[in-house]
Amino acid sequence: MNEADSEGIAAAFRRRGYTLTDDIKKADAVVVNTCTVRQKAEDKAISQIGRLRVWKEKRPEGKVFVVGCAAQKLGGKNIKHRFPFVDEVVGAKSIEKFEDSLIAQLGPSPEGETEHQNIYRSPQTAYTTVMRGCSLKCSYCIVPAVRGPAVCLSPEAVLEDAAAKLKAGAKEIVLLGQTVNSYKYGKTTFSELLKKTLALPGLARLRFMSPHPVYFDDAFTALLASEPKLARHMHLPVQSGSDRILRLMRRGYTRGAYLGLLERLRGAAPDLAVSTDFIVGYPGETEQDFADTLALVEEGRFSLAYCFKYSPRTDRPEMSATISEAEMEARLEKLLAAVKKNSRLVLNERIGKIEEVLFETETYGRASGNFAVRVKAGGTPGKVEKVLTAGAEKNTLNGKIL
Numbered sequence: 001m002n003e004a005d006s007e008g009i010a011a012a013f014r015r016r017g018y019t020l021t022d023d024i025k026k027a028d029a030v031v032v033n034t035c036t037v038r039q040k041a042e043d044k045a046i047s048q049i050g051r052l053r054v055w056k057e058k059r060p061e062g063k064v065f066v067v068g069c070a071a072q073k074l075g076g077k078n079i080k081h082r083f084p085f086v087d088e089v090v091g092a093k094s095i096e097k098f099e100d101s102l103i104a105q106l107g108p109s110p111e112g113e114t115e116h117q118n119i120y121r122s123p124q125t126a127y128t129t130v131m132r133g134c135s136l137k138c139s140y141c142i143v144p145a146v147r148g149p150a151v152c153l154s155p156e157a158v159l160e161d162a163a164a165k166l167k168a169g170a171k172e173i174v175l176l177g178q179t180v181n182s183y184k185y186g187k188t189t190f191s192e193l194l195k196k197t198l199a200l201p202g203l204a205r206l207r208f209m210s211p212h213p214v215y216f217d218d219a220f221t222a223l224l225a226s227e228p229k230l231a232r233h234m235h236l237p238v239q240s241g242s243d244r245i246l247r248l249m250r251r252g253y254t255r256g257a258y259l260g261l262l263e264r265l266r267g268a269a270p271d272l273a274v275s276t277d278f279i280v281g282y283p284g285e286t287e288q289d290f291a292d293t294l295a296l297v298e299e300g301r302f303s304l305a306y307c308f309k310y311s312p313r314t315d316r317p318e319m320s321a322t323i324s325e326a327e328m329e330a331r332l333e334k335l336l337a338a339v340k341k342n343s344r345l346v347l348n349e350r351i352g353k354i355e356e357v358l359f360e361t362e363t364y365g366r367a368s369g370n371f372a373v374r375v376k377a378g379g380t381p382g383k384v385e386k387v388l389t390a391g392a393e394k395n396t397l398n399g400k401i402l
């Protein structure tokens with residue numbers, strides 16, 4: 001979501017003739033798009049802002065913008081008090097109004113590029129935001145507080161954005177939302193939005209991120225079964241394998257319900273790859289709770305899992321970690337080792353199979369299941385080819401175009 005916001009911000013600059021640079025010495029403006037999902041992310045953002053003091057001293061006419069979730073949490077006054085050289089602070093709740101801050105600092109008159117430019121993914125892939133914020137209340141999460149309740153964009157706005165990005169050369173669209181599959185606008189449901197997006201000319205593949213396990217329905221599974229352009233990969237955060245912890249987290253499902261969902265999804269698309277997120281060391285997590293999480297790695301057959309140490313996002317004492325940092329670290333390491341071993345098994349199962357690969361270069365692309373795939377030659381960037389896989393090295397499959 002932050003990457004999509006950053007692309008929107010970059011687009012606002014490009015409309016007034018600015019271009020992106022990796023060299024801060026050449027920059028006329030710097031935007032720090034902050035994250036606060038974990039304390040570490042917020043600390044990194046703060047130290048990044050602090051380092052801009054020297055840049056601003058050397059370039060007093062340069063502009064510094066601080067935006068995003070940590071900006072929302074810390075507040076504009078606070079940030080400007082601590083870092084007086086910051087020109088504008090735009091919190092996550094008003095990030096779509098970034099252009100107003102730009103006008104305040106640089107005046108009107110957009111005149112530059114209007115075509116979409118992809119910054120983070122390959123040129124073939126573009127993000128389209130379908131909803132902002134989140135109306136759930138997972139106990140560990142700060143997102144609803146900094147991004148506000150869920151607000152869905154109209155299907156017209158979503159389709160217009162996706163169509164513009166396809167016209168600019170994207171082949172794959174990633175629909176984004178904090179709980180993307182809870183999308184509902186008037187009578188348009190998530191599955192209907194997917195259908196409409198799938199019908200856009202030029203689209204080779206459609207992904208979405210991140211769905212929440214409680215919002216899948218039969219209409220979605222039917223669509224998954226019948227629509228090959230819908231990617232055979234889903235990032236479906238589970239967070240814990242323990243029912244007790246899931247209840248404390250207020251996730252709204254049990255381990256059994258999650259596994260049942262995986263079964264239904266894989267029933268509709270047998271080659272579906274599923275990745276997930278885990279949090280270790282949630283307050284009160286016992287050895288048994290952690291063992292349940294470890295066991296779920298194998299049971300869920302995840303292709304990948306992002307694992308994080310619990311990071312309290314509130315001062316409430318009951319939300320403080322209850323295990324030592326050393327224990328938390330030890331559990332994280334065990335979990336990472338299990339994930340690595342399991343991911344390798346899942347990857348190996350793909351060897352000898354045919355993958356639909358969207359090529360980014362002549363030799364590299366991404367399978368529908370989101371696996372990286374390499375061939376010796378012959379790929380056409382932006383084209384989907386069938387590749388027969390023959391082996392795997394590190395996290396990448398290799399094979400030959402059929």
Ligand code: SF4
Binds near residue numbers: 137138179
């Ligand atoms: S669904 Fe995701 S964004 Fe919403 S509260 Fe839960 S973890 Fe946070």
